[in-house]
Amino acid sequence: MVSTLDDTKRNAIASKLASIKLVQQLLIENEELFLRESTDSEISDRIRNFLEDDRKNLGIIETVIVQYGIQQEPKQTVQQMVEQVRKLMQGSELSFYEKVSQHELLKHQQVMSGLLVHKAAQKVGADVMAAIGPINPVNFENRAHQEQLKGILEILGVRELTGQNADQGIWARVQDAIAAFSGAVGSAVTQSSDKQDMNIQDVIRLDHNKVNILFTELLQSNDPQKIQEYFGQIYKDLTAHAEAEEEVVYPRVRSFYGEGDTQELYDEQAEMKRLLNQIKGISPSTSEFKDRIRNLMDIVGDHVRQEESTMFAAIRNNLNTQQSEQLATEFKAAKAKIQQRLGGTATGANI
Structure with a gap:
């Protein structure tokens, strides 16, 4: 009787991948909600781009999980966190600025989870590295989104506090973030996928x-x-x-x-x-x-x-x-x- 690879480290990575998928689904839900609530055409265009990327990245994450070959449930704490955030996003307690702020934190969490999986795979085995390799472009793309979200938050925050539009200089920071990540990093990672799913x-x-x-x-x-x-x-x-x-x-x-x-x-x-x-x-x-x-x-x-x-x-x-x-x-x-x-x-x- 031949057993499958069964050490706890591989199971832990499988659970982390399941958690990443669950959070990715929440990111997509949030962005669909933001498009309904946004009244700014430029911010809506940016969120629309996030949504396109995140739908594609969900497919990549699903590919990684199938490629990895070990099915696990997300951690219970992650499931509880996702439910709490989902309720907050769907409710009226938070302002649009506060909802986007929570979303930026989720992006940060997703970046860190992806990087941790990558680093853990280096310690577990070359076959694990091969299986989770496609998640690296997702990590970089989430990092790029996070930088853009910081600029959007400044715009929304100024409007919430003063009722006035922010200086154009703040929006320029968003553009700078886009240029930085679609240049040195993005040319090798995010643009290589050309916004397409895996064939x-x-x-x-x-x-x-x-x-x-x-x-x-x-x-x-x-x-x-x-x-x-x-x-x-x-x-x-x-x-x-x-x-x-x-x-x-x-x-x-x-x-x-x-x-x-x-x-x-x-x-x-x-x-x-x-x-x-x-x-x-x-x-x-x-x-x-x-x-x-x-x-x-x-x-x-x-x-x-x-x-x-x-x-x-x-x-x-x-x-x-x-x-x-x-x-x-x-x-x-x-x-x-x-x-x-x-x-x-x-x-x-x-x-």
């Missing part, structure tokens, strides 16, 4: 990178328990990935990728699953175990090369951006359901 090629490539790292970590380890745990994660990741592709991706691409090439992908994954189940019955302390793992790596490597070359090219040539992003959404949803069926939480889950 199916991006999501599949993330899976490929993570499992390659897991293979490397397994082969470098001499601890039978760690080897067993790494294989448990490989088993779950490859199984969920393969079944989601067979359910969502391959039927979609068959018409333009070709019957023969698509069937080859099905056949390769059938062989991969057969090997996974064979390896499951072998003791990780034997040399045979790693020999079979290397055999599995070769099969997976050939499969990956075919997908990332010819299948990806066929997708680019036959699906538009919206179709490719929609396929990614369907793939992630299917994979999340499969992970739950396989035992997506790390606590005491066995294969």
